[in-house]
Amino acid sequence: MKPADVLRFAAAAAAGYPLRTALMILAMSIGVAAVVVLTALGDGARRYVVNEFSSLGSNLVIVLPGRSGTGGFNPANAITNTTRDLTVGDAKALLRAPSVLRTAPITVGTSEATFNGKLRDVTVVGTTADYLAIRRMEVAQGRFLPDDAAQTASVAVIGAKIREELFGPEPALGQMLRVGDRRYRVIGILAQSGQGLGMNADEIVVIPVAAAQAMFNTNTLFRILVEARNRPAIEDARTEALEIIKARHGNEEDVTVITQDAILATFDRILSVLTLGVGGIAAISLAVAGILVMNVMLVAVTQRTGEIGLMKALGAPGNAIRNAFLTEATLLSISGAVFGYLIGEGGAFILRNLYPTLPAYPPNWAIFAAVGTAISTGLLFGVMPAQQAARLDAVQALSKK
């Protein structure tokens, strides 16, 4: 039998039982679509997080108080293991490092902001003038915090949403805004920027760091943001920052310094594994679909026993019959895979429309894996029924029907 004839024969056989074929293709396509949609979701989440981190600002090194991870036994730990607070002084000291361009201390807390009888919960960020540049933010109106040494001025820069909700159509610049039990003069309004890693920059009130420390009655900092001179300098900035803080903290390494790249790589890895896992779970449905192919093909062999007997009587050798059934199983799998891929892409498209912030595109490897698995399971599970058809006894097969 010529390959083209085998193909035509198998296609006609599949088309000869439309309901059976449709159900089979549906089962296979659900499996493939599940893999495509779920990996699109997982990969979308990964890209979302990666984007969020990039929006934090580039060449970023973050210093946080406390030591994370164990460094083995240190004799110093036997005497004391109290962590020293990060201070504004630490932040200033970091500027001495040759690889460091800017630093910004951060104190964060929540408080209530009131203006003209309107009250709203806000996130208060205490920092210095360089914060704006490090976070790559922009001021829409007015100006950012002044670059003064004391950092205690009662001035505030507010997010776009705060402005809109508290001031409405009235001009906000120059107004006195009450935050907690103090009053601040609004000197600037941040440009709308949207999400930034859980902290919505449109809903913050930025005040000088010392004022914020006074407000929250603390001496410590939440973070110190450090900007390296350029990308290659990030690693140097990290080690230098660690050295300086260590020297200032009685030679004890009681801070953790992380680079944005390291966080990014970790999240990237975690979410890639997650995507792989979700895809793997979806792939189970492909195995189920494969067993269904086998089931359907076994039914087909039983249904067409008379026909198989006839083909043998007409001089078809065993392998011609096997090829015909195997081709049919493969055709069913391929159409299921193609159909499923289209459904999956459609599903991902709907997801993207429902959640525009989530870039839910299925990764290429997932598409190849899903379609490849579908076709190979179909082929694999088609072998047994095809063998069975080829081995049928011609006399018995002919007497059936």
Added chain:
Amino acid sequence: MPLIDLTGIERVFTLGDSEVHALRSLNLAIEAGEYVAIMGPSGSGKSTLLNLLGLLDRPNAGSYHLEGRDVTTLSADEQARVRSERIGFVFQSFHLVPRLTAEENIALPMTLAGIAAGERKTRVAQALKDFGLADRAGHRPDQLSGGQRQRVAIARATIMRPAVILADEPTGNLDRATGEEVMRLLEELNQGGVTLIVVTHDTVLGARARRQVAMEDGAKVRDES
């Protein structure tokens, strides 16, 4: 040299713990171009004999020479090749593939044998004309009458130009007039030189053949021309 030469054929089926001798020490020689009816009641072994002649079954003992060649020792694929090229089957229940058109059913043996599409087309067109089916080419079996179906089956059996046609109760599912028409068709083919072997329990039908072989309990009881 006879076309078909069976010597000392034995065929034993095991049913549970009892053995059934479907064929016992059978000798039969058929010359090319003969018209033979194999008759007998059901269970006489005539269908087993037909299956053996058609290489669908193997004897437990004895030898079968087709055109001088011992075909009992051939492998399954070699036997398939002999079936494809030298033997045509006509069945009582027609055995047409329901999803294929008359044209495609007739072409099926050539498709299986791997003959090129162009060659298939001309030979099928000729066969459709010869068997009066030219206007039924695109019809599927369920759109054809019983007589037309059997004519499609006969066209299919002859499309590979076999040496012998094995017909198993070819008129069993047809009314008298249509059966008569089908038998005339087969006999015409025989007159054209093809060896025709008809298996039937119908004595009237068997009487039309030039040679009658009667079977009983797996043995040949009468063989007369």
